[in-house]
Amino acid sequence: MQLDSESNNDQLRQAWVQFSNAVSYSDYCQYWLELMCTRIDGVTLAALVLESGDAGFLPTAIWPEKSQPDDEFTALIEEGIDEATGLVHSMASGCYGVAFPIRLDDQLVGVVAVSLRLPQTALPAVMEQLQWGSAWIELLVRRQRGREQGEQYDRLSGAVDLLSAVLSEPRFQPSALRFVNELAAAFRCDRVSFGMTKRSQTKVIALSHSAQFGKKMNLIRRLSGVMDEAILQRGVINYNVIGAGDSQMVLREHAQFSQSGGNGNILTIPLHSGDDYFGAVTLERATGQPFDEQEQGRISSIVALSSEVLRNKEHQDSSWLQHLYRASRTQLGRLFGAAYLGRKLLLLGSAIIVLFFTFATGTYRVAADSKLEGEVRRAVVAPFQGYLDDALVKAGDRVSAGQVMSRLDDRDLTLEKLGYLSEQAKLQRQYEDAVAQRDRAEAQVLQAQMEQSRAQLELVDSKLQRTRLKAPFDGLVISGDLSQRLGGAVEQGEVLFEVAPLDSYRVVLWIDEHRMADIANGQHGRLVLNALPEESFAFTINRVTPVTEAKDGSNFFRVDAQLNDNSSRLRPGMEGVAKVEVDERHLIWIWTYPMIQWLKLKLWSWMP
Known part of the structure; x- marks a missing residue:
């Protein structure tokens, strides 16, 4: 191999000139790869693959241009990425395939692969040339990342400065005015407007350099239409009167606004939190001062950070009726919209419970301790x-x-x-x-x-x-x-x-004084004895006496009842629990009556 032979001095010089004058990122990579292929003899195919963020590793340059690598060459590149080390393979075409990794701070950022026809003894020199040349790509990647970090820092610093200015104002309206004024000054805009969505229509809240403006001005109505156009399309609209026909978005409102006295360059950024679009910001410049992609990214970052603060301030300044309306609307939207299955199931269960207690009834029964006695003693x-x-x-x-x-x-x-x-x-x-x-x-x-x-x-x-x-x-x-x-x-x-008969009994019930109002002669009930819990016996009340007895801190009235059922296993003196059937009432009343009665007595005792 002759790397600097007289025959290719002119090609090498021309390759160095192109590489030195490269301006764009893609040109730099392409001219670098051509320079490497010029310095190395016998190259038939070469490719440079670099990392592209979330997209992974993508081909950045290929030589000769517009060549199509075959499957064997593609497999060489993939193996170089997987192994992250220098590789040399013999290929089916009789060539040698060489892959060399490009690292940045111990991180793999790319792979350069070449296919060449050379003797095996020349392969170490080829590997040295690739190692030497990879330093230029490392420098390019480092500069690119430094530039991106600088841009990101500028965005964050601008966003933080504007956010601090917005936070310094205690109320929403002064904060919104400060927001548009600072944004207009930072990006040399003729006018910046900020609007929020109210009842499916955007309302302009603040204009830069304008503390007050009439709500029915044509300018305000047209600005509302411009903001609505961006919000409805869920995307940023960068309108340039010169290149308006190149956009894939609908620009009718922006074009009409520009023709009616507006500026030739309009940038409208919709504000959103997740899927909730709640407003927009419109920036205007004169014709000839378009918003480039870098500026658009910076403005979007600043607006995204400050808009949430403005929205929170607007919520805080709302009246309690607005807070109630907003909260109710949010909850209804969650209830009848998508997702929130647990909440829907909870509401459905609550509705079923309410309907059940509205119509469900049961037998209201009064329970009492009871004792079995012979009818005659x-x-x-x-x-x-x-x-x-x-x-x-x-x-x-x-x-x-x-x-x-x-x-x-x-x-x-x-x-x-x-x-x-x-x-x-x-x-x-x-x-x-x-x-x-x-x-x-x-x-x-x-x-x-x-x-x-x-x-x-x-x-x-x-x-x-x-x-x-x-x-x-x-x-x-x-x-x-x-x-x-x-x-x-x-x-x-x-x-x-003392002798009692075995074929005729009476039941003595001790009714709590809180339930005596529901007891009357002729009522029926059932008795379950402690000794015979598997059986119940019917009885009929035949006497309500004014005799009371104190038990466990409460007063109980004695009520006599005639036992209707009989059994050979019954014995005088047996005790159990009797339940007197009063009438049919709602189940919710039956279950809550003791608590309500207790609350009524407590309220009466506490009232002056």
């Missing part, structure tokens, strides 16, 4: 003073009518009976003697004594019969256990047993 008492001889039953035993439950000691009564029998026999003999002697007076006296003795004897017989305490009817002994008192004395009238 008969007491078995001691007929006279005596001593217990035997106790045949006790509480909990079932008895039949006439069954002996207990016996009193009858020995004294038996002796007393024998005495009366002896005396009666004696009086009978005396009476017969008096009759035989025809002593009428004596016979009448003896007859009276005999009657008295007979009466006393009948009394003793009666007491003897009553020493056997018998059950008054079939039932259950609910109290009385004399097994520990055998031989003990009992007093006349002392209650020894």
Whole structure:
């Protein structure tokens, strides 16, 4: 290989001149690649691939120009990007393929690939030439990035300066006026206008160098149309009266505004937050002073940063009615628009619940603690003073009518009976003697004594019969256990047993005083006992008494009810919970009534 031979000095000199005079980024890359191919003999195809931001690696220059790399050469470039190191491959065409990475601060920014016909011994020199030449591309990339960072810094510094000026004003209207004035001064604009969308139409809020302006001026109406045109198309409109026909956007309002006395260059930037377009900014310059792409980018960055602050200030300065309207509109839009599925489901569920409680009714029932008692409760008492001889039953035993439950000691009564029998026999003999002697007076006296003795004897017989305490009817002994008192004395009238029937019961309910207003005779209900939770028994209220009892800090009224159902498993004294059915009412009333009643009482107690 002869890199600087006499035969290609002119081509090399011309390549250096083109490369030195390159102005644009693409020309620089293309002339650099031509220079490298001129310095290296035997090159048949060469390509320069550089990183292009989000687009990835893209071909920037190719030599010869308009050449089409084949699949093998493309694979060489891709392998060079993946490996990020120098590569040399033998290609099917008999050429050698060389790929060399271009780095910037240990970051891969590109790859240069060449296909050449040279001896293998010349390949190290080729690699050195590519390594030497890559420094020019590194310098280009570094300058390009420095320029982009400088532009970005200028944009940010301008945006921050304007933002600080807007934030320095406490109110919205002065902030908007300061915004357009600073924007007009920074970019040498004849006029800058700022508008916000109100009811689907843009309203001009501020004009640069104009503290006040009439709302019905033709200028203001036309500016509103210009802003609406950009907002409706959702894009920035850069109108130039000279090159207006090159734009792909509708420019009718901008053209009419320019012809009616406006300026020849109009830049309108719509303001938006996500998909919500809420206003626009229009900048005007005289003919011959167009807005270039760089200026448009800077202005867009500044406007995007400051517009949100202005929007927030406008919201803060609104009245409470406007805040309410805006919030309601936003929530309705979210509710009936797209997305926000959870909110829609929540509203639907709430509507279903409201409808349910509006029409759903149920049986209003009053719950109360209850106790089962026998309808009749008969007491078995001691007929006279005596001593217990035997106790045949006790509480909990079932008895039949006439069954002996207990016996009193009858020995004294038996002796007393024998005495009366002896005396009666004696009086009978005396009476017969008096009759035989025809002593009428004596016979009448003896007859009276005999009657008295007979009466006393009948009394003793009666007491003897009553020493056997018998059950008054079939039932259950609910109290009385004399097994520990055998031989003990009992007093006349002392209650020894209590018996209740097993086929007739009554229910005693203790109703909370807060619910007594809903209770009346004749109401029905159901009873569930603690001992029989799987069954319920119907009852009917037959007596509401004024008797109260204090339990757990509350007053309860006693209510008697007749048990309609019967069961062989029922026993007097069982306890449970009874519910009295009052009437049909709305479920929401039934569930909230205790709380509402409590609140009413508390409010009444707190009221002066």
